Amino acid sequence: TAALALAAFAVIGAAGAEDHHDGVAPTLLISLDGFRASYLDAQPESALPNLNALWREGVRASLYPQFVSKTFPNHYSIVTGLNEEHHGIVANHMWDPNLRAEFTMASTGTEWWSEGEPIWVTASRADVRTKTYFWPGSESVVNNRRPDVYFPYDPRTTFEERVDVVAQWVRDAVAETDPNTRRPSPAFMALYFDEPDHAGHVHGPHSAQVKAAVRRVDVALGRLRDAAGADAWNRTNVVVVADHGMAPLSPTRVVNLGDDACGLNFTSLFVTGDGVAAHLWRRRGPAEQTPADGSRPLDDSSDDFGADGGFTIEEARAMARAVTACHPNVTAWAREDVPARLRYSANARIGPVVVAADVGYVMCGYGSFDAKARRELHLDPGVDLAAARSLDPANWALAHVADAGCAPACVTGTNGVGQVSDTHSMSDVHCGGAHGYDNASPEMRAVFLARGPLFRSDGARLVGELGYESSEAEALVGDGAATSDGSVHAGTTADAERWQSRTLAFDNVIVHSIVAAGLGLDLDPASVMPDGAPPPRLDGVLDDELANLLFRDGVGVRSGPGGDGAKKGALTPDEDDDEGEDGGGGGRDGTAAWVVAVGVVAIVVGAIVVGARGYVRGGDANFAYVKL
Numbered sequence: 001t002a003a004l005a006l007a008a009f010a011v012i013g014a015a016g017a018e019d020h021h022d023g024v025a026p027t028l029l030i031s032l033d034g035f036r037a038s039y040l041d042a043q044p045e046s047a048l049p050n051l052n053a054l055w056r057e058g059v060r061a062s063l064y065p066q067f068v069s070k071t072f073p074n075h076y077s078i079v080t081g082l083n084e085e086h087h088g089i090v091a092n093h094m095w096d097p098n099l100r101a102e103f104t105m106a107s108t109g110t111e112w113w114s115e116g117e118p119i120w121v122t123a124s125r126a127d128v129r130t131k132t133y134f135w136p137g138s139e140s141v142v143n144n145r146r147p148d149v150y151f152p153y154d155p156r157t158t159f160e161e162r163v164d165v166v167a168q169w170v171r172d173a174v175a176e177t178d179p180n181t182r183r184p185s186p187a188f189m190a191l192y193f194d195e196p197d198h199a200g201h202v203h204g205p206h207s208a209q210v211k212a213a214v215r216r217v218d219v220a221l222g223r224l225r226d227a228a229g230a231d232a233w234n235r236t237n238v239v240v241v242a243d244h245g246m247a248p249l250s251p252t253r254v255v256n257l258g259d260d261a262c263g264l265n266f267t268s269l270f271v272t273g274d275g276v277a278a279h280l281w282r283r284r285g286p287a288e289q290t291p292a293d294g295s296r297p298l299d300d301s302s303d304d305f306g307a308d309g310g311f312t313i314e315e316a317r318a319m320a321r322a323v324t325a326c327h328p329n330v331t332a333w334a335r336e337d338v339p340a341r342l343r344y345s346a347n348a349r350i351g352p353v354v355v356a357a358d359v360g361y362v363m364c365g366y367g368s369f370d371a372k373a374r375r376e377l378h379l380d381p382g383v384d385l386a387a388a389r390s391l392d393p394a395n396w397a398l399a400h401v402a403d404a405g406c407a408p409a410c411v412t413g414t415n416g417v418g419q420v421s422d423t424h425s426m427s428d429v430h431c432g433g434a435h436g437y438d439n440a441s442p443e444m445r446a447v448f449l450a451r452g453p454l455f456r457s458d459g460a461r462l463v464g465e466l467g468y469e470s471s472e473a474e475a476l477v478g479d480g481a482a483t484s485d486g487s488v489h490a491g492t493t494a495d496a497e498r499w500q501s502r503t504l505a506f507d508n509v510i511v512h513s514i515v516a517a518g519l520g521l522d523l524d525p526a527s528v529m530p531d532g533a534p535p536p537r538l539d540g541v542l543d544d545e546l547a548n549l550l551f552r553d554g555v556g557v558r559s560g561p562g563g564d565g566a567k568k569g570a571l572t573p574d575e576d577d578d579e580g581e582d583g584g585g586g587g588r589d590g591t592a593a594w595v596v597a598v599g600v601v602a603i604v605v606g607a608i609v610v611g612a613r614g615y616v617r618g619g620d621a622n623f624a625y626v627k628l
Helices: 002-011 049-056 071-080 119-125 159-175 197-203 208-228 230-234 313-326 370-377 393-403 493-502 510-519 544-550 592-610
Strands: 027-032 059-064 094-096 101-103 129-133 187-193 237-241 254-256 269-273 277-282 330-334 353-357 362-364 446-451 460-462 505-507 570-573 614-617 623-627
Touching (some): 027 071, 027 159, 049 237, 059 544, 071 510, 119 129, 129 159, 159 187, 159 230, 187 208, 237 510, 313 330, 313 353, 460 544
Antiparallel strands (some): 330 353
16 A cells, blocks of 8 residues: 555665765765754755755654754764863853963964864874865864864855865765775765854744755755766765754843842952853952962953862852752852753863753843943943943854844843944844754754765655653654645645654764764774774764664665664655655665555555554655654
């Protein structure tokens, strides 16, 4: 029956190209900053042909970011396989009490980036060529290595300039043949786009401007594919990810930490992080300005808090209790008490007190560190900061919103390049967006797409639950009829958020292991790499269950329970949807052998489905959801 045939597609993947039987190939990792998992479903497939081709020729899932769900920390988690507390990039803006120095997004010193080993360093240790275009951290020397080719970040570089260079990299990588296998040698490449993050900050995740930014990225990816050429593209593993999602802001969801009746005194505090997730460090009083640890005295223009951050553990806990009690939409912890699931306490760069806003809320109103504010905002000494309480550089992450004339009234800060943004009021319920929130929240989920010799090529959307405990991921939501272009979604915000809740999400540190599999790197802790040293330690490792969901039959880690039948949680289009038939070096090729295989497997799967936990079909039988 048609139902059995559809179920078969959810269990069996297409045969891949014979010259890539092990999936090892040049591998391109692409980041679309701030690409929320729901964005791809918020527009008809015809509006995003290139992103959807990546899905239809490969596989789709979503990612949980790390907490805090910010840009630099999560980009480094993706390429190191480490949580933020272990790789040390714990915020876009942070203080290191041991270095007695401040980190910004312009910091490239080895001392900041060396707590984790990025994949380009590991690949280099295995004599794999590495090239990166704007990936955070790739400008820095780690373990005496950099990528073979890298570019210092320059936002003025157009998307077209970026993809034209990377397309040449792809062609060159495929042309370099391993004499032993006569296949393209593995090579690591990375590419970064700053959209749709910027549009999301300025206009909010549900805006027309975000949809336009997503289409702009789609066009860039189409240009990349065309410039690389079909042969090189199909011989390359392409992994598309994002660092985090985006949540809408509202004028009713502003927390003024300095404007409360709780008597909190922020005048002695230095705040790092931003208005979504902040770290509190206490300035020493006059009697404490010559600390016993020998650090330099604190004056009006210095930020030196000692190794303890200026708080004893008892003081930090008291401050956290006071902040939490005073503000119902903010939670504060002493660093040692941050919930274990957030994995955000075991690093000295995390402040003694961590303050996190609820999703969609922003914090402001504590602009009391005058000297720092004057330096960062380039203010004239005559400016009265006491009167301008909202001149708080910790709110710089919301500056994009202020630039657009649409921000909570309390927000005034830098726009990331030292310019002062004016304060505006919000006239729309959802105007502007932010991220950095609890990484388990749906709004923070990020996109994951992959295609190429390593990956299944049947256009599967993985569904269900893996990694985090979340009842939301188990929920089966209403499925509307297919749209006229054959997509399995209607291209609306509501539809996109329903799909977001059922698309399988896994921890983004596992992307490191997925890329390593594409490069053929052995990261077994008991192994020794070609340079004679062990591989780096990882916080997340690709297991058999997820490998069986993502990879083509016969490649990667395939020893999970149930063998090929373990491809549970896969959602695929039906056999009449012919998008992507020629992609990924495999796919439904229409041969007699494929038809016979489907028929045979359909019979077997039919027996399984009878006893399965659930089988749900959409209104027009354009897809099947199989949960075995």
